Amino acid sequence: MSDIAGFVPHVLQHYRCDRDRLGSVLMETNQAISAGEKTFHNISLLSDKDTVAVVTGQQAGLFTGPLYTIYKALTAIRMAERLTASGTKAVPVFWAATEDHDLDEVAKAFFIGQDAGLVEIEYRPQQFIKNSPVGNISVDGSMAAVVDNLFEGLAATEFSDEIRRSILEAWHNGTNFGKAFETQLANLLGMYGLIFIDPLAVGIKALAAPVYVDAVAKGGEIVAAIRQRDSQLAADGFHSQVVVEDDYFPFFWISDDGRRLALRRVGDGVYKAKDDGREFTRAELIELASREPHKLSPGVMLRPVVQDHLLPTACYVGGAAEIAYFAQSSEAFRILGRPVTPIVHRQSLTLIESKHKRTLDKFGLDLADLFGGVDAVLERVGNDQLSLETARHFDAAENSISRNLEDLERELAPIDPTLLPNLAKRREKMLHHIRALKKKANLAQVRKDKTAERQIREAFTALLPKGELQERVVNINSFLNKYGPYFIDLLYDAVDPQNKEHLIISI
Numbered sequence: 001m002s003d004i005a006g007f008v009p010h011v012l013q014h015y016r017c018d019r020d021r022l023g024s025v026l027m028e029t030n031q032a033i034s035a036g037e038k039t040f041h042n043i044s045l046l047s048d049k050d051t052v053a054v055v056t057g058q059q060a061g062l063f064t065g066p067l068y069t070i071y072k073a074l075t076a077i078r079m080a081e082r083l084t085a086s087g088t089k090a091v092p093v094f095w096a097a098t099e100d101h102d103l104d105e106v107a108k109a110f111f112i113g114q115d116a117g118l119v120e121i122e123y124r125p126q127q128f129i130k131n132s133p134v135g136n137i138s139v140d141g142s143m144a145a146v147v148d149n150l151f152e153g154l155a156a157t158e159f160s161d162e163i164r165r166s167i168l169e170a171w172h173n174g175t176n177f178g179k180a181f182e183t184q185l186a187n188l189l190g191m192y193g194l195i196f197i198d199p200l201a202v203g204i205k206a207l208a209a210p211v212y213v214d215a216v217a218k219g220g221e222i223v224a225a226i227r228q229r230d231s232q233l234a235a236d237g238f239h240s241q242v243v244v245e246d247d248y249f250p251f252f253w254i255s256d257d258g259r260r261l262a263l264r265r266v267g268d269g270v271y272k273a274k275d276d277g278r279e280f281t282r283a284e285l286i287e288l289a290s291r292e293p294h295k296l297s298p299g300v301m302l303r304p305v306v307q308d309h310l311l312p313t314a315c316y317v318g319g320a321a322e323i324a325y326f327a328q329s330s331e332a333f334r335i336l337g338r339p340v341t342p343i344v345h346r347q348s349l350t351l352i353e354s355k356h357k358r359t360l361d362k363f364g365l366d367l368a369d370l371f372g373g374v375d376a377v378l379e380r381v382g383n384d385q386l387s388l389e390t391a392r393h394f395d396a397a398e399n400s401i402s403r404n405l406e407d408l409e410r411e412l413a414p415i416d417p418t419l420l421p422n423l424a425k426r427r428e429k430m431l432h433h434i435r436a437l438k439k440k441a442n443l444a445q446v447r448k449d450k451t452a453e454r455q456i457r458e459a460f461t462a463l464l465p466k467g468e469l470q471e472r473v474v475n476i477n478s479f480l481n482k483y484g485p486y487f488i489d490l491l492y493d494a495v496d497p498q499n500k501e502h503l504i505i506s507i
Helices: 002-014 019-032 037-046 067-085 143-153 160-170 177-192 202-217 219-235 282-291 303-310 320-335 354-362 367-372 374-385 388-412 419-448 450-463 477-483 487-494
Strands: 052-059 090-097 108-112 118-122 195-197 248-254 260-267 270-273 279-281 296-298 313-318 343-345 348-352 502-506
Touching (some): 002 313, 019 037, 037 195, 067 487, 090 177, 118 143, 177 487, 202 219, 202 303, 219 320, 303 320, 313 320, 354 450, 367 450, 477 487, 487 502
Antiparallel strands (some): 260 270
């Protein structure tokens, strides 16, 4: 925390954006999503020349996407609170990554259903322009049926009607993905003063124009520096998060029909829009960046610099992949004369409900054991349940085979030593088959106990769904539907930005 506070004077010294204009745009965005009173108080604070921002962000996922979106936001909120308490005025800001154009990445959400299985919900509007920024994609009337489908899969609780209503208020017919995502997050986290910034807002684009112009003019230098950094990373044994090829350019062009198309260098100072064919000179792109910045969109290597041009960023809260991005994008900061922002890893949590905690305790398991996979856990439990006599017979069979083959090896050695490698190979095969049979017996044993197998599989679905950490798959509404809206307060209390461990929270 002290390191970040020590970086603040450097941030304030280099910050040039018009705070009053920024505040006006942020007021408009946050009013449109019905943000809370504390959010508007924080926007006013951001107008003060000694206030900094703790920034995080995420793509505009369906119904807020995976749990880690919530954890990112809460980490930023808690970090800003602690900085303020230590004497540094700070406010939390959430950058809604509405410019991203891959609907496939955000169109699904996963929930723990009433039958303890994983419920997958997908929403695709009946009409949308492929490759358009997700934030601009309109929500149509088919969303109501999607929400009905969701609540058919969830258990009916005293909170279900309220949660359904809050989702439909955000994701209503006629809104767009970006606004719906921001509205739902504001409803959940607005009481903590989280400020939302939408990079698609015309006012934000206008404020970003100076850094756009500079980045277009120095695009060749940025690409060369990032490629050199990639070579250094590869030499040190690391891999790039983003492949930056020789024709890479750090911007997308927004076509006349609303598509976000990559720009590629096709000659000295000449760039072409992918899948469209329109060409631009560097001078034309500089003019576009200056006069029509809404026609350009920064790529992932440039986005952090644009973000920190717009905001007095004391630190950025991100996940592991985002932190890895900065190993590359830090070169863009250097070329554009910007201080590289400190990165803080978001809080990482797994929520364990009491019934799953009882299952783990019953079978002597912890969360780490689950990473071996469900079959390995079932085999282990089956082995514990296998009768002592059966286990002894398996051990005896293995030992007997080993002893008999050792005797045979001694007898064959003087006859023909070339037979020994073949014998060794066959011994391994025999022992392999004995061990495989024991594994099957272990699995058969636990599967005889239908309750035990069901409990273990349910624990896997809840704690390691799809073989991934819970926070990367499950949606917050699974828990809100079960425990109510004040469940957010439990998460708020659990988050500790200074604790870098993966936390296990019993609920």
